[in-house]
Amino acid sequence: MFTNLPIIILLLPLLAFILMIFFGNKLPRKGDWLATGMMALTLVLSVVLLITKVGSHSAEVFTSSFDWVVVGSKTIGFGIMIDNLAAIMLVVVTLVSTLVHLFSIAYMKGDVRYSRYYAYLGLFSFSMLGIVLTNNILLMYVFWELVGISSYLLIGHWYEKKSASNAANKAFIVNRVGDFGMFIGIMILFISFSSFTFEAIFDSISAGQLPFGSEGWLTAAGVLIFCGAVGKSAQFPLHVWLPDAMEGPTPVSALIHAATMVAAGVYLVARVFPMLTADALMVIAYIGAITALIAATIAITQFDIKKVLAYSTISQLGYMIMALGVGAYTAGFMHLVTHAAFKAGLFLGAGSVIFAMHASLHKLHDHDTDAQDIRNMGGLKAKMPVTYWTFLIFTLAISGIPLTSGFLSKDEILAGTLAFSTINGHWLLPLVAFTVAGLTAFYMFRLFIITFHGKAANEKILAGVMESPKVMTIPLMVLAALSLFFFYSFNPFGASSGWFYSAVVRPASMVPELLQPAAYPVFYEAVSSVHTIAMVLSIIIAVAGVYLAFMVYQQKKISAEKLAQRAGFLYKGATNKWYFDEMYNRVFVNGSHVIMKALRWFDETIIDGIVNGAATVTQLFASISGWIDTNIVDGLVNGTASTANRAGGLLSHIQTGKVQTYLLFVLFSFVVLFILFL
């Protein structure tokens, strides 16, 4: 059950990938139903696995592994591990993947590389499930990069567009920077503990072993591994790739760049949580907080529907990372799960809107209007009821309004940061957390109102808008249902009494006692004492955010322009994404161009100059000896009279590059003489 089933779940999408890549174009309907069906089957199997695992084996951890390779005397094993974390994550991944497969049938209809698209979705699902299932940090890294390459292929799906291939490159390379850190971290762990498995690494650490015998290296290893999460989960300062990744098809954004792959970083931190020192966790918490704040401020100022959602994703990921950093482990992971549902919903909803806009613009033969710019929308509510109502539920959930799943998880995170600050006085974290909660409610309702309410920006476009077909609306409805509270806890005002909280328990820290974060009971007590305050505060702030959005964009009692003016440089900075892209371009892209050109010059001028100089000198010697040779030989045979004449010809002959014959001769005679001598 817990060895074969996960392997089947893992391999089904891989099989789908292989089938689609080789036979996709020959299958009926280019294989879309086959791919979707196989993914749905993995979903069913994953649900069965989750129910069995959490239902009757909640406290157990199942692992199985095999020897991959033996190097020297060290055996490296690969294997899988099923705990509640993995079982829940399996369902999240397969569910969103199945819905995205379904949604794409209509959304990608008629695409030039339709079956290729489904093949890559299969490759992605396989790699993502690999990350979830592995018991081993090396194998995690392997799948980590494989999701990276799937993401690269899917962002660049429409590679005829330069902007798409640029975005794909940026995504992969920026992720590589994070992976570089992760790789160093993995090397530190392996060199110190001779194993890649989480279990063995934790055991060694809890037995008092430290990497290179130093506490600093243990913290460093944790932070370096976290670098992988910084890349993949688009955390500051590597968040710049995710907004560009929106160049990919929208269902891809929903699956990879909202619900699953970008959450892998959070999953990674949860996996290695027991080995993180208090210092490492502090770094993680602050990185998360900075990310959440930066991204939220940018999201307010964007007009591209997908860009707003992209920055919102970055911000929410920052939330999860911050939650793990402060020790609110369960809350952070729960937010991953609830966010996966409502953010996938938001992206698919956006996809539905873009799809409708495209169809309408197509009918009008309008190729200039941007189908993703919310300033061209407005009033879509009447035309797209299902999209509208589901989008409303998703927006309420992400804003943290009670009765939604988002309220449950966000509330616990807020309580966690507040509790953290009562323990050690880091009050900046809860301050950021509550601010971001307000900002989120504001920018999400801004997006919602401009898109669906009010008057249409262009009546002609609106006239052509139609509700999307069933394959697209059904996934929206499923995800909307999953964005309600009762799937996670029957108490709408407290997640901690639900099954989720009893299934996912914060693991004990393995690091030496002096380096440990505040122990769980201490933390738990602090959370309990601030929980009510946090909840009331979070509801007030969320409602305030929503209210403000209605004032500005629905009632227009406050002018958005004036607000922007008053914010001055803050608004300018946020609109320009705080100039990260410009700065990175100037420093890293231009920097590497300068270095590469300088090195090329060095290579071609200095090193080759020396080589060619040496060759010229050799040639000179050769021609001198050639001249002597010629003169003597000619002198003996023909007398000196005609020498000058002929020497000129021969000399030029030598100088046109026949030195090699001399060298050949030298070499050959050397070898021959040597053999003869012996």
Place this chain on the structure above:
Amino acid sequence: MELNIFGIGILTWIVFIPIVGMIIVLLLPDKNRNAIRWTAAVATGIQVVLAGIIFAVFDRAKLGINDAESFQFMEKYSWITVEAVPWVGRIEINYFLGIDGLSVLMIILTSLIAFIGVISSWNIDKMVKGYFALYLLLVTGMMGVFVALDFFLFFIFWEVMLLPMYFLIGLWGGPRREYAAIKFFIYTFVGGILMLLTMLALYFSVAYTDPATGQSVHTFNILHMMNPANYVDGGLLSGVDTTWRYVAWMALFINFAIKIPLFPFHTWLPDAHVEAPTPISVILAGVLLKLGTYGLLRINFPIFPDATVYFIYFMAALGMISIIYGAFCAMAQDDFKKLIAYSSISHMGIVVLGIAALNTQGMVGGVLQMFNHGIITAVLFLSVGVLYDRTKKRGLYDFGGIATQMPKYTGLAMIGMFAALGLPGLNGFVSELFSFLGAFEAYKWITIISVTGIIITAGYILWTIQRVYLGKTPEKLADLKDLTPREVLMFVPLIVLIILLGIYPAPAIELMNSSLSHLVEFINAGGM
């Protein structure tokens, strides 16, 4: 272990079967081009079969390196013997072949690449007879180096490679072929002289007592040179940690560093690659470069363990510089072939870094990287060749949108590209992983700097893919045809290996694990 076919050892077969092919090629009439091609294909095909047999029966547990007893498929015959030379004594040169875990993968690589090189040479039209004759001679030279255990024999094979290579570039190459060929020749020639001098110095320093006659005999036997007890009193290279031993190490190192090629001895490679015809580039990058690192492992490391340890930090640093420098230079190129040439410098730097770790992980990673890089870079050069055949262009900016036009080809080429950027699941990752793991244990900071190379590599590979394969297909490329069956055939074995060894490298690592572990122990014990 011995394995004879018609009374002749398998290693002799695998080395000299191309010579047989060459003789047949020379006897065939000029016009009969297909017979010439097929002869070459059969000769190298037989090599592949023999390599397969060797792979199947090779004893994974035997150590080799310095222990004559545990070499496999050994053949040892007295070749040249001079009884009494004044103040030298008896001289003997042996025809001494054998392989261990260090050489076995290289045998497999050489035979495979040589065979694929023949397939990709199929459309060479200029002087077909001469081309294939030289090609087969080259293959014998390469194979010979990997099996020779007598230094003199090693040297002969080493020099035998030089001439055909020179002519293959100089006659069948591109517009600047003369310059490239001379540059290649001078570089390797200088290296050859250094090796020759060191070989002679070693010869006069090493003598063993013939058990039959009790006579003290100078020898070229590489294994004897590894035993400190065999050094004569007062010999130039006798003793431990002497200046002359350092000098000798350095002379050999320069010779091998030129072949690898290691910064700053590398500038012959980009020119040679750019001018060489595709199959020769494949051979050059696929096999020839490995001779450099192989030489270090077969000769420098076990004969001079003291000097190796003395210079090892320097060597690791050169590896690091090659990795970063090669990667940046690759990024700066706008010629597809030059880009791959510089990427080879970068990837061979990983080999050097790995073996410089002087531990088993690094050593295994390094040797596996030699094999993997051979396979990957062959795919890359074949990829350029496919485009060059169709368009006679190599500039990165001459292309675009090939993915739409030639989807099959692009799929295969991109697997090669991804393997080169170290994507997990493909073979390049495994060997880079172990090289870096080993190196990290020995040199923290050098390795950390080297690992930044994976970011630069991702940069230039993806940028290349974008420029060549992605984007809109321009008008001028709109009639490009996808791969022919012959072309598919030359890609498929390599791609299969890239994926198989990426997922499950154990069959390759098992071959060398014991030998390389032994080599590490041997060096760290100072050659005792």
